Structure formats: C-alpha cells, structure tokens
Amino acid sequence: MTTITQQQWIYRRQPSGQITAGHYELLAQQLDTTLGDAEVLIASRWFSVDPYMRIGQSSKPTYDAEAHPLNTVQQGAVVAQVLASNAAGFAIGDWVQSYTGWQTHARVHTSGLKRIDPTLAPVTTALGVLGMPGRTAWFGLTESGKPHAGEVVVVSGAAGAVGSLVVQFAKRHGARVLGIAGGPAKCDWLRDTLGADWAIDYKAFADADALGAEIKRLTGGVDVYFDNVGGMVTDAVIPLINRRARIVICGQISQYSGGLETPELGPRLLHHLLYQRATIQGMLARDYLHRMDELVRIVAPWVRAGEIVFEETVIDGFAQLPSALNSLFTGEHRGKLLVKA
Amino acid sequence: MTTITQQQWIYRRQPSGQITAGHYELLAQQLDTTLGDAEVLIASRWFSVDPYMRIGQSSKPTYDAEAHPLNTVQQGAVVAQVLASNAAGFAIGDWVQSYTGWQTHARVHTSGLKRIDPTLAPVTTALGVLGMPGRTAWFGLTESGKPHAGEVVVVSGAAGAVGSLVVQFAKRHGARVLGIAGGPAKCDWLRDTLGADWAIDYKAFADADALGAEIKRLTGGVDVYFDNVGGMVTDAVIPLINRRARIVICGQISQYSGGLETPELGPRLLHHLLYQRATIQGMLARDYLHRMDELVRIVAPWVRAGEIVFEETVIDGFAQLPSALNSLFTGEHRGKLLVKA
Structure with a gap:
C-alpha cells in the first residue's frame, strides 16, 4: 500500500463565542493513495475561509437542519491540483475545485470535483469573484x-x-x-x-x-x-x-x-x-449554482479586462486555518480571505 | 344663512401611550349649509375606527411625512347620507363614503365622495370587507x-x-x-x-x-x-x-x-x-385603490352569498369615538370596529 502524509483540521468542540485553538485539532496520518474507479488524489493549494462556516456551527437549525458534525474535518471549498488520477479526463497537475475542507490531501470521486480553467482567470477566483x-x-x-x-x-x-x-x-x-x-x-x-x-x-x-x-x-x-x-x-x-x-x-x-x-x-x-x-x-x-454560466459570461470578461478589483488577503500555512476563520470576524482582512497550503 | 349644528372631535394633543379623553376635544358649532357648485351636505352615519390612526399620530415620519396635524378634525373614513345636494347625480338620501373624519356633518365637493351601492351589500361593508x-x-x-x-x-x-x-x-x-x-x-x-x-x-x-x-x-x-x-x-x-x-x-x-x-x-x-x-x-x-374593481368582482358575490363572515363590533354614539379608538388596542372587539352616529 502506498500512502501519503495527510494533515487534517478536525472540528472538535462547538464554539460559543470566538474560535480558539481548542475548538479544532490538527491531525497527521497516512492516507492510502490507492485509487478506485474514477477517483483522483488531490493536493489542496488554496483554502477558502468563509463566514458561513460559523453558521454551520450553530446548534439551532439554520439552512442545514443539522450543525456541522463534531469530530469530522472542517468542511469548506478548496482549490486543488491533481496528484494522481484513475479517472478519464483528469491529468496530473489539473486544477480542480472540491468541497473537501481543511485537509492537505484527499481521494475524491470526480463527481465531487469541478474543473477550473486556469486560462479563464487566476485559479483562486474560483473561491472568489467567479465562485x-x-x-x-x-x-x-x-x-x-x-x-x-x-x-x-x-x-x-x-x-x-x-x-x-x-x-x-x-x-x-x-x-x-x-x-x-x-x-x-x-x-x-x-x-x-x-x-x-x-x-x-x-x-x-x-x-x-x-x-x-x-x-x-x-x-x-x-x-x-x-x-x-x-x-x-x-x-x-x-x-x-x-x-x-x-x-x-x-x-x-x-x-x-x-x-x-x-x-x-x-x-x-x-x-x-x-x-x-x-x-x-x-x-x-x-440557489444560483445552476446559473454559474450567466455569472461567468458576464463577469469573467470584466475580470480578464482588469475592470473588477478582486482583492485577496492571503494567510500562509495550513496550520493557520482556525485563526484565519476567527480573523474573518475581527475585520483584519480585505476582500476574499484565503489560506495558502 | 341656514345652519345646522355640527359636532366635531378635534385632535388636540399627541398621545405618548394610550388614548385618553385629554387628547381630543368635542366641539359643537353651527355649520353654514349654503352649498357651492357640485357640493353636497352629508350626515355621517358610520365612523370607521382603524389602527392606522395611531400611526398618523407618530411624530416620526411614517407613510406620511407629516403627522396628523394637531387642532384639526380627526381624519377617518365615514359612511354618510346626503342631506342636501347642489350636485348632479347626488340626491337626498344617497349613501356615500367620504374621508371627512370625526364630524357629524360636512359640506363636501363631490370629488371627495365615493358612491355606495346599498343593493350590493350592507353600506357598512364600504368600511370593512368591501373597503x-x-x-x-x-x-x-x-x-x-x-x-x-x-x-x-x-x-x-x-x-x-x-x-x-x-x-x-x-x-x-x-x-x-x-x-x-x-x-x-x-x-x-x-x-x-x-x-x-x-x-x-x-x-x-x-x-x-x-x-x-x-x-x-x-x-x-x-x-x-x-x-x-x-x-x-x-x-x-x-x-x-x-x-x-x-x-x-x-x-x-x-x-x-x-x-x-x-x-x-x-x-x-x-x-x-x-x-x-x-x-x-x-x-x-x-397602493391597491385602483384595483377595487377586482376585489368587488371576486369578493362581493361571496359577501352576497353569505359565504364570508364580516363581523362588526358597533359602538353607539359619536361621543364614544376617542374611547373606541383606544379599545382597538385593548382587544375588546371582534372583526370591524364601527361607531354609529
């Protein structure tokens, strides 16, 4: 069995106020890289940190009937690259978007991936202006x-x-x-x-x-x-x-x-x-996922022409994810907050 | 000059909480009944008492930029009968709706009147289900x-x-x-x-x-x-x-x-x-005044067929108007609250 070292931020305790290190635990473990049919192995490059993550931590029903489950990887959108592929149409180095959350690597069925066209705009825009x-x-x-x-x-x-x-x-x-x-x-x-x-x-x-x-x-x-x-x-x-x-x-x-x-x-x-x-x-x-083609048709040309400012605040390092989430609410960033793997 | 005794409830003081007698004053005076062109003299038969009257008493802007002016007759919708007419098409005894407020009689230009068809439904419905x-x-x-x-x-x-x-x-x-x-x-x-x-x-x-x-x-x-x-x-x-x-x-x-x-x-x-x-x-x-024909077309047949309950709580006597307005907020009535002249 071939493995790779995978780091994960596990959501351990529900916060009542601000996020602290005690609400998450950083794990490192070996991930079996054997791929099933139509699976790829991805390496996370950019993590999206979004205010909605705090809604998911509410114990009262929100847009999801259930809160984010404890003792699982913090969910969230990721821009990743394909490290290994057992799926037609996905080659090593391809850029993809996934919802695999706060982990450095993951095995993913291609049904859980969305391709990113890196010639359309910088890949991080998949988590921002074009996401x-x-x-x-x-x-x-x-x-x-x-x-x-x-x-x-x-x-x-x-x-x-x-x-x-x-x-x-x-x-x-x-x-x-x-x-x-x-x-x-x-x-x-x-x-x-x-x-x-x-x-x-x-x-x-x-x-x-x-x-x-x-x-x-x-x-x-x-x-x-x-x-x-x-x-x-x-x-x-x-x-x-x-x-x-x-x-x-x-x-x-x-x-x-x-x-x-x-x-x-x-x-x-x-x-x-x-x-x-x-x-x-x-x-x-x-509710507008099915209308992304409209957004791309209208907004992507503005992005390519440099007519839309899409500022990104980048925090460096997987280890910073919980504090990055907290900083969303202290007003320290501008534009889209991203964590770079 | 021919005159008639006219009673009016004058709005004197802005209430901060509940309405009391001290916010209104009952006046009796002689009204000159000489009619100008297209004028009629009306006798109020039914007074509408509505919660919106309290909104008009707010000193902050509401749907009207200005509060109900002090030292004027309390505004409100009335069902009245024509006592004398100098207007084509308005005969003595005709039923009309006006916005002449809390006064027993008024001289009104016909542009301020809406005819009520008493064969359509009871005339009080002009202040209720058909109003x-x-x-x-x-x-x-x-x-x-x-x-x-x-x-x-x-x-x-x-x-x-x-x-x-x-x-x-x-x-x-x-x-x-x-x-x-x-x-x-x-x-x-x-x-x-x-x-x-x-x-x-x-x-x-x-x-x-x-x-x-x-x-x-x-x-x-x-x-x-x-x-x-x-x-x-x-x-x-x-x-x-x-x-x-x-x-x-x-x-x-x-x-x-x-x-x-x-x-x-x-x-x-x-x-x-x-x-x-x-x-x-x-x-x-x-905002829907221009669509009253739709309401009448749909709802009046239900009213005539006895399929819509339009309960009226009637308080007897012009002198009761201020206390009737207050009782709207103490929950003592059911359905439409009317004061009978």
Missing part, C-alpha cells in the same frame, strides 16, 4: 436587490469578499453606492479603488442613531440595502429606506459569534417596511 | 403572501377587521390556516365560525419560545405569515418559517401605543430570512 462570493454578490444584487441606475445602494461589510463585489456590481448598474466598513483604511479603499461614491467607517459612530444621521446626510435615503452584517449597522439603515426599497439579507456576521444561539436584542424595525412597502429577502449562493 | 380592510386583506394576501393550496398560513391579529378576512381568504386558497388572537372566545370564533384549522390564544403563553413551540406543534412550519401585530407574536413565528416563506407586514399594532416613537427591543431574527431565503414585504391598502 461562491461572486455568485452571492451577483445574484443577490440582481435578483433580490434589483438596482436601477440612479438609485442609492448601501452595502454593509463592503470591504469583504461579497461586499467589495457588490459595491462594484452596483456601480455597473449605474447606482450611487455607499459602502460601510470598519476603519478609515477600508473606507479609503472603497472610495479610491472600488469606486464607491461614499464610504462610512461605522466604528467612528457611537450608536445607530449617529450612524444613521450620517447615512442620511450622504445619501438622502436608501433604495437597496445589501446587508452582510446585521446588528447596529442594519439598525441605522432600515429607518432610512425609501419607498419600495429592497433589503437583501446576505449575511449577519455581527451575530455569528454567539448571537445565533441567543440572539442579541435590537430595536423593532418592521414598521418601517410597512410605511415604505419595502421588501426584505434572504438569499443563499447555493 | 380598506378588505382591500388590505385581499391584496396583502394574494400579492405579497401568495398562498398556495396546502401551505400553512399564520395570521396574527386574526380576529380583527383585516385578520378575520385573511383567515377566510386563505382558506379559499386551500391553505391550512392558523389564527392567533387574544382570549379563548376569539379562538373559538376563529375555528367554529371562520373555519380556521387552528387557533392559538397568545395570552396563554408566557413568552415567544412557549408560543413558538405550540405553533410548531400544530403547523410544523410556516409558509405565509400575515402579520398585523408584531412584537412577541412575530418573535415566535419568524424562527418557524419554511423555505421561501413570505411574511406580510400589514400592521404592527403591538407597537402603536408608544413603540413607534421609541421602539421596544426584540430578538434579532433576520438571520432566519437568510436560512430560508424568505421574504418580508410591507404593504399598504392605498
């Missing part, structure tokens, strides 16, 4: 947000993987765009590099009323609110919606570290929906 | 709720003017219907008279978790939530929504006595929208 975050941003904005030229689009978490794309896609729809993010550096980037009309550092405001006053002063009112964050930022935006506004609930990251178990309290704001005949719609990227 | 509450229930349910046969529709404030119609309209769409109301008598009425599959007395539950457990036990999950109430009842329902649920925000009456000024706190629930790709939509009856 799940791009799908979320594009279909969330176009199908739920439905922006029109001249409208005001407000994006929370605007410097994140999804938000930074929403800002740019909304500009391409002719909207006036306000990005909300944490810290002046991100705000400069939103304005200077991504082309946002306005940017607000929410950390500079003491409460939702003060933040809301500034949003109101800049925009006058909100037609589309693309919400990645929830909490205080959303409390500030909802009272400012215009007639027939569309609110897209894409994420609620301010709540993921504990709030899904025991929701924090916020002001009751649903009456504003009534006044403005507005809509809140929750959306998930998985 | 604003019916329009709210019908278009809110069909355009925002979009119920399908077999789905679970949950209605809060189910014994009220709008809710009691939503229950019946939802049954006609083949849905399984849960009505939530206050007290066992209303619940019996919902089941026995309106045909709800289930009814829950929310007052019998200590908190949203306990109420939610009972909703879950009965229905299994919620496809359409037609919300008239907000607050604790809504906190119980939202975590139980099914995939692609539709939540209709028609009213938030639990919040009207003070909460619009200083919103009470509730748990953050928007993450459930994300999981279920659900929609919350606010709706207002006024």
Whole structure:
C-alpha cells in the first residue's frame, strides 16, 4: 500500500463565542493513495475561509437542519491540483475545485470535483469573484436587490469578499453606492479603488442613531440595502429606506459569534417596511449554482479586462486555518480571505 | 344663512401611550349649509375606527411625512347620507363614503365622495370587507403572501377587521390556516365560525419560545405569515418559517401605543430570512385603490352569498369615538370596529 502524509483540521468542540485553538485539532496520518474507479488524489493549494462556516456551527437549525458534525474535518471549498488520477479526463497537475475542507490531501470521486480553467482567470477566483462570493454578490444584487441606475445602494461589510463585489456590481448598474466598513483604511479603499461614491467607517459612530444621521446626510435615503452584517449597522439603515426599497439579507456576521444561539436584542424595525412597502429577502449562493454560466459570461470578461478589483488577503500555512476563520470576524482582512497550503 | 349644528372631535394633543379623553376635544358649532357648485351636505352615519390612526399620530415620519396635524378634525373614513345636494347625480338620501373624519356633518365637493351601492351589500361593508380592510386583506394576501393550496398560513391579529378576512381568504386558497388572537372566545370564533384549522390564544403563553413551540406543534412550519401585530407574536413565528416563506407586514399594532416613537427591543431574527431565503414585504391598502374593481368582482358575490363572515363590533354614539379608538388596542372587539352616529 502506498500512502501519503495527510494533515487534517478536525472540528472538535462547538464554539460559543470566538474560535480558539481548542475548538479544532490538527491531525497527521497516512492516507492510502490507492485509487478506485474514477477517483483522483488531490493536493489542496488554496483554502477558502468563509463566514458561513460559523453558521454551520450553530446548534439551532439554520439552512442545514443539522450543525456541522463534531469530530469530522472542517468542511469548506478548496482549490486543488491533481496528484494522481484513475479517472478519464483528469491529468496530473489539473486544477480542480472540491468541497473537501481543511485537509492537505484527499481521494475524491470526480463527481465531487469541478474543473477550473486556469486560462479563464487566476485559479483562486474560483473561491472568489467567479465562485461562491461572486455568485452571492451577483445574484443577490440582481435578483433580490434589483438596482436601477440612479438609485442609492448601501452595502454593509463592503470591504469583504461579497461586499467589495457588490459595491462594484452596483456601480455597473449605474447606482450611487455607499459602502460601510470598519476603519478609515477600508473606507479609503472603497472610495479610491472600488469606486464607491461614499464610504462610512461605522466604528467612528457611537450608536445607530449617529450612524444613521450620517447615512442620511450622504445619501438622502436608501433604495437597496445589501446587508452582510446585521446588528447596529442594519439598525441605522432600515429607518432610512425609501419607498419600495429592497433589503437583501446576505449575511449577519455581527451575530455569528454567539448571537445565533441567543440572539442579541435590537430595536423593532418592521414598521418601517410597512410605511415604505419595502421588501426584505434572504438569499443563499447555493440557489444560483445552476446559473454559474450567466455569472461567468458576464463577469469573467470584466475580470480578464482588469475592470473588477478582486482583492485577496492571503494567510500562509495550513496550520493557520482556525485563526484565519476567527480573523474573518475581527475585520483584519480585505476582500476574499484565503489560506495558502 | 341656514345652519345646522355640527359636532366635531378635534385632535388636540399627541398621545405618548394610550388614548385618553385629554387628547381630543368635542366641539359643537353651527355649520353654514349654503352649498357651492357640485357640493353636497352629508350626515355621517358610520365612523370607521382603524389602527392606522395611531400611526398618523407618530411624530416620526411614517407613510406620511407629516403627522396628523394637531387642532384639526380627526381624519377617518365615514359612511354618510346626503342631506342636501347642489350636485348632479347626488340626491337626498344617497349613501356615500367620504374621508371627512370625526364630524357629524360636512359640506363636501363631490370629488371627495365615493358612491355606495346599498343593493350590493350592507353600506357598512364600504368600511370593512368591501373597503380598506378588505382591500388590505385581499391584496396583502394574494400579492405579497401568495398562498398556495396546502401551505400553512399564520395570521396574527386574526380576529380583527383585516385578520378575520385573511383567515377566510386563505382558506379559499386551500391553505391550512392558523389564527392567533387574544382570549379563548376569539379562538373559538376563529375555528367554529371562520373555519380556521387552528387557533392559538397568545395570552396563554408566557413568552415567544412557549408560543413558538405550540405553533410548531400544530403547523410544523410556516409558509405565509400575515402579520398585523408584531412584537412577541412575530418573535415566535419568524424562527418557524419554511423555505421561501413570505411574511406580510400589514400592521404592527403591538407597537402603536408608544413603540413607534421609541421602539421596544426584540430578538434579532433576520438571520432566519437568510436560512430560508424568505421574504418580508410591507404593504399598504392605498397602493391597491385602483384595483377595487377586482376585489368587488371576486369578493362581493361571496359577501352576497353569505359565504364570508364580516363581523362588526358597533359602538353607539359619536361621543364614544376617542374611547373606541383606544379599545382597538385593548382587544375588546371582534372583526370591524364601527361607531354609529
């Protein structure tokens, strides 16, 4: 039996607040590399670290009825290369995307793989602008947000993987765009590099009323609110919606570290929906998997032409995965957070 | 100059909580009955008392940018009869609907009147099932709720003017219907008279978790939530929504006595929208005024055939108007609340 040393991050304990090393265990073991029919051996090159991973750790039902099982490899999307192949059409060195999670190597049936065309765009875009975050941003904005030229689009978490794309896609729809993010550096980037009309550092405001006053002063009112964050930022935006506004609930990251178990309290704001005949719609990227061809047809040319900024924050080393997941919620990164194997 | 004694309820002070006599003043004065071109003199017969009147008293912007002005007659819909006419096509004794509010008589230009056909249905239905509450229930349910046969529709404030119609309209769409109301008598009425599959007395539950457990036990999950109430009842329902649920925000009456000024706190629930790709939509009856012919075409035959229950709670006497408005929020009535002149 030929084997290879495989490292895995095993999800051991449910976190109640922030992720620490104690919630995961790093294992090293020998993986039998004997391949069955239509199997390949892959080496993980890039790991996607995404906020949804914290939703999967909730013990309450979310979009999955069951939480991520304990004592299994942390699930997640990976960009990998084929190390050995027993499958037609997969050659050594080919780039693939898989959902094999936090492990350095895996044997995978080809039904669990998606080919990546490295000539289309850098392979890491399969985890970003041409992958799940791009799908979320594009279909969330176009199908739920439905922006029109001249409208005001407000994006929370605007410097994140999804938000930074929403800002740019909304500009391409002719909207006036306000990005909300944490810290002046991100705000400069939103304005200077991504082309946002306005940017607000929410950390500079003491409460939702003060933040809301500034949003109101800049925009006058909100037609589309693309919400990645929830909490205080959303409390500030909802009272400012215009007639027939569309609110897209894409994420609620301010709540993921504990709030899904025991929701924090916020002001009751649903009456504003009534006044403005507005809509809140929750959306998930998985519902648009079958429409990836549309995304690639429209967005890939922009990526190739260098017209879309898809910033990547890269953390080096498989050993950093749990702390990388935690850093998603401390606001230290910009754009898509990747861990390089 | 010929005159008639006109009584008016003048809105004097903004209430912070419940309505008391001190917020209104009853005036009696002489009204000049000389009619201009296309004017009629009307005598109010029925006054509509509606929860939206409390929204108009909020000092924050609602669907109207300005609050109901102080020191003017309380606005509201009225069913009246023509006492004298200087307008072609309006004869003494004709029934009309006007928005002349809480006054016993008024001179009105015919552009401010809508004729009521007393052979179509009882004239009070112009303030109920064939008027604003019916329009709210019908278009809110069909355009925002979009119920399908077999789905679970949950209605809060189910014994009220709008809710009691939503229950019946939802049954006609083949849905399984849960009505939530206050007290066992209303619940019996919902089941026995309106045909709800289930009814829950929310007052019998200590908190949203306990109420939610009972909703879950009965229905299994919620496809359409037609919300008239907000607050604790809504906190119980939202975590139980099914995939692609539709939540209709028609009213938030639990919040009207003070909460619009200083919103009470509730748990953050928007993450459930994300999981279920659900929609919350606010709706207002006024947006469907141009579609009243549809409502009459569909619903009036049901009313004439006695297939729709449109219970009216009648309070006798013009002097009772302010206390009638207050009683809307104490849950003492069933169906449409009317004050008889």
